[in-house]
Amino acid sequence: MEDTREKKQPKKHLWKPEEDLILKKYVETHGEGNWATVSQQSGLMRGGKSCRLRWKNYLRPNIKRGEMSQEEQDLIIRMHKLLGNRWSLIAGRLPGRTDNEVKNYWNTHLNKRCQWGKRKHTDSNGDKNDSNGSKTNNKENKTDNPHPTTSESQKNTTERSVERKEEEKSAALIPFMDDTNGFNFDIESPIMTPANSSMFVFDDEPFTTYMDSFLLFEAFGYTAGEESYAECNHSNDLCHSQYMTLSTYSSRN
DNA sequence: AAAGCGGGCAACCGCCCTGGA
């Protein structure tokens, strides 16, 4: 078959520095929002969506570029196991990282790593989570996704909406990284409320400390009302100094 | 040195949700 495509005319238009500058100045002047009018008012020959994406993913202040740290990688893996392809939620726990970046990073680095590794997890239906490589035809694999997304047409809107809210709740329980690459717990979340707390313990595991707490969430299955204790054996400060008090996740089951 | 190949990632597509009229 003959490829009639003009190679000199890319279908996708990379953003030029001048365009970035125009967009940045426009947003600084007018603020975010009304992306549909940006192209008209700023003179950019770009769609509103394109402008919004460019701002969100690259021009916004405090965007962190560069290689993912080991901590970030581990958190992505854990959160993906819990949430599936909810990139925005995962990215929300990694300050400076965007959903697009997390998604790309998963597809190009972590997806393979998890395929090699020991973990073949199952979803609630017992199906294997067969993660596919980024270069495969994903259209054919859509229905294999163990974590339903907006593409899943089988469920009605209400069910999906409820599912999303549940996932967002569980995401709120996950520790997030601060700007210094240390981890905190989200104070806004119900996780630290003393009246509804149980003791979780760290076990020996070759993961970093914050991941251990995450492991425990998984290990205990978010059972409500149970209290569990374990001893912290890590040399890490956080583990040594205290038990973590975590509320249970009562809305699950 | 040149061609082919494949990985990485920026950008786009299309569906869905939400809020306002």
Place this chain on the structure above:
DNA sequence: TTCCAGGGCGGTTGCCCGCTT
């Protein structure tokens, strides 16, 4: 209640570039 526009999100595409042969 319905319609519509704007925005959010996950999936997918395709170019760029480094590596291999």
